[in-house]
Amino acid sequence: MSAAMGGADTTGNPIADRIAARLSLYLGPHTGRVAVKTFAVRALGRGPETLTLADVPALQQALRPMLRTFVGRAQCEIVLEQIARELGL
Numbered sequence: 001m002s003a004a005m006g007g008a009d010t011t012g013n014p015i016a017d018r019i020a021a022r023l024s025l026y027l028g029p030h031t032g033r034v035a036v037k038t039f040a041v042r043a044l045g046r047g048p049e050t051l052t053l054a055d056v057p058a059l060q061q062a063l064r065p066m067l068r069t070f071v072g073r074a075q076c077e078i079v080l081e082q083i084a085r086e087l088g089l
Contacts, residue, residue, distance in 0.1 A: 016048035022083050026071050039063050
């Protein structure tokens with residue numbers, strides 16, 4: 001993780017923080033964090049601070065429509081694959 005993600009910008013969960021960091025490259029830091037929070041609650045019914053590796057596929061599915069809108073279908077799939085690879089999935 002980068003030093004820019006310190007302090008109040010993190011969830012305290014390394015999985016959520018890594019996903020937010022990857023999304024922030026495409027959506028900006030604030031929107032990346034908000035997207036992880038919003039879609040964790042929507043897809044899993046709980047906050048990003050509770051994310052486990054087993055939750056990542058469901059979160060990716062929930063993020064897919066929003067990412068397609070912002071970055072396009074092809075880039076969306078690349079971003080989701082990068083997230084999976086970074087997390088060792």
